[in-house]
Amino acid sequence: MGKNTGSFAPGVPGERMRPAVVARAFQTLPSVHREILTETVFRERSVNEAAATLGVPVDVVKIRVYDALRALNTALAAPRSMV
Secondary structure, eight states: OOOOOOEEOTTSTTOEEOHHHHHHHHHTSOHHHHHHHIIIIISOOOHHHHHHHHTSOHHHHHHHHHHHHHHHHHHHHSOGGGO
């Protein structure tokens, strides 16, 4: 059985979100949020690796990831005309 890597629409149980929708929402984020998600999610770096790459403390990376994921969730929950 393959790994399910699809995204899900917030508030819509079981409904997959298209990658294009996620990409548009990602582009609306402030650059600091895009940067931290790029390092930790897309480049699959650990918190320690991202901290070293970005030259910031580990705690800053943790806070930025948390804030960025909340912002992405908010962007995904926005009406489509806004994303």
